[in-house]
Amino acid sequence: QVQLQESGPGLVKPSQTLSLTCTVSGGSISSGSYYWSWIRQPAGKGLEWIGRIYTSGSTNYNPSLKSRVTISVDTSKNQFSLKLSSVTAADTAVYYCAREELRPTGDWFDPWGQGTLVTVSS
Amino acid sequence: DIQLTQSPSFLSASVGDRVTITCRASQGISSYLAWYQQKPGKAPKLLIYAASTLQSGVPSRFSGSGSGTEFTLTISSLQPEDFATYYCQQLNSFGPGTKVDIK
Numbered sequence: 061q062v063q064l065q066e067s068g069p070g071l072v073k074p075s076q077t078l079s080l081t082c083t084v085s086g087g088s089i090s091s092g093s094y095y096w097s098w099i100r101q102p103a104g105k106g107l108e109w110i111g112r113i114y115t116s117g118s119t120n121y122n123p124s125l126k127s128r129v130t131i132s133v134d135t136s137k138n139q140f141s142l143k144l145s146s147v148t149a150a151d152t153a154v155y156y157c158a159r160e161e162l163r164p165t166g167d168w169f170d171p172w173g174q175g176t177l178v179t180v181s182s
Numbered sequence: 183d184i185q186l187t188q189s190p191s192f193l194s195a196s197v198g199d200r201v202t203i204t205c206r207a208s209q210g211i212s213s214y215l216a217w218y219q220q221k222p223g224k225a226p227k228l229l230i231y232a233a234s235t236l237q238s239g240v241p242s243r244f245s246g247s248g249s250g251t252e253f254t255l256t257i258s259s260l261q262p263e264d265f266a267t268y269y270c271q272q273l274n275s276f277g278p279g280t281k282v283d284i285k
Contacts, residue, residue, distance in 0.1 A: 107226065107269060107276040122274065123183075156225055166232040167273055168216040172225035 064173035082157030095160040100153040186277040205270035
């Protein structure tokens with residue numbers, strides 16, 4: 061079955077760019093009508109959707125983060141990536157990647173990666 | 183943007199109890215709602231999608247209902263492994279979560 065795994069630095073300095081990659085295994089990132097999303101969760105808080113990408117390259121971003129977010133896909137590596145610029149301590153969170161299924165009956169995220177903690181600190 | 187609220191935000195229950203969590207949307211969303219279970223230190227796990235469709239492998243004690251603006255997640259007989267936080271989700275929005283704790 062499809063599995064997702066996040067990777068990237070666990071510590072980023074304020075004002076720098078957070079960069080994470082999600083590697084998809086057990087299936088091709090290009091197969092099926094799926095979107096690929098990033099979601100984050102600050103410690104002790106709820107879930108916040110960051111954005112999604114389709115394998116065609118089309119993207120949607122959370123309006124509150126749009127000016128700082130870029131999501132890209134590399135189908136040859138079966139990966140998609142997140143870049144979040146000008147980070148502050150408020151961007152400290154566990155970052156998850158997830159596959160999103162978008163159907164006429166609804167949309168849902170499954171499966172999810174295990175999550176990776178990114179701390180913004182000098 | 184559609185806002186999702188959940189009630190209660192916290193509930194204390196015993197093994198064997200029937201538990202119901204409500205999710206309300208700020209405008210009608212048909213059956214466009216999913217439910218997730220999250221345990222500490224773990225990623226959320228999909229339980230139900232399209233408001234009432236049980237994800238493969240999820241125990242049948244979990245059920246979902248509703249359409250429009252009001253939805254419910256019901257656990258018919260709470261098991262020890264069900265103590266967790268539950269979130270509803272629609273497109274780009276997640277509810278704030280309901281923590282189910284042991285009484």
